[in-house]
Every structure is written in C-alpha cells, then in structure tokens.
Amino acid sequence: MSLVKRNSDWFVPANVDSLFDRFFNDGFGNTRSVFVPRTDISENEKGFEIQLAVPGMKKEDFTVDLKNGKLTISGERKFNNEEKGKNYHSIQTEFGSFKKSFQLPDNVNEKKIEASYEDGILNISIPKDKSKKLESAIVVK
DSSP: OOOOOOOOOTTOOOHHHHHHHHHHSSSTTOOOOOOOOOOOEOOOEEEEEEEEEEEOOOGGGEEEETTTTEEEEEEEEEEOOOOOOOOOSSSSSEEEEEOOOOOOEBBBBBBGEEEETTEEEEEEEBBOOTTTTOOOOOOOO
C-alpha cells in the first residue's frame, strides 16, 4: 500500500478568489497561461522597495517601464518540458506571462529608480525626493 498526498487544489480551491481565477483564466480554451508573482512592498525614510518572487527566471526576462508616474513590471516564465524520461505527476510552479503596475507617489525621484535580480527575487528600489513634499496645510473657509 502506498500513501499519496491529496492535492486539495485539484478538487476544491483554497478560496473563492482562486475559484474565479481558475474559471476565467483556465476556462474557455484559454491557451495563454498567466501567473501573478507574490509581491512585497515596503517603505522607509529613504524610499520604497518592491520585491517580486519570480524564481527560475533571468534578468533578461523582465521589462520595467515608467510612464506618467506608473511603474509597470512584466515578464514571462516559460515551462521547459524537453527533459526525456520525466513524467510529471504534479506541477505547482506557475509559468506564463505576468504584468504588474504600481502608481508611484509624487515624492519619488524617478531618475534614480534601480532594479536588480538575485536569488529569485526581483528588487525595485525607488528613492524618495526630499525636495518634493506631499503635505500641505488646507485652510478651512
């Protein structure tokens, strides 16, 4: 007798969001796969950090654009199924293209934004511009 762990995603999605995602993204003969990388956003006194978990990619696979204060990060992770002798029983790693956009606040220095990729994490560093203030006093009339 062998013990096989049941993958609950095969039968019942973990939450309602994944149910709708699977219905609209996987249904109706959609052949283009899309995935959404996990994202962490943090802020300190010097700026903002955006980190995307995208293991198994190369830095050439990413496109980072900034237009009208909107930062867009896109890329594609392709599934390489050319290995002979492997029969996959379960694939939980996400493959396909992704695109994430972030509206940046007005107090960032757009010319000094930097991106780096290391150990499966895409790190976007967005420094603040101290000369730009987002605070103002509003006089009540």
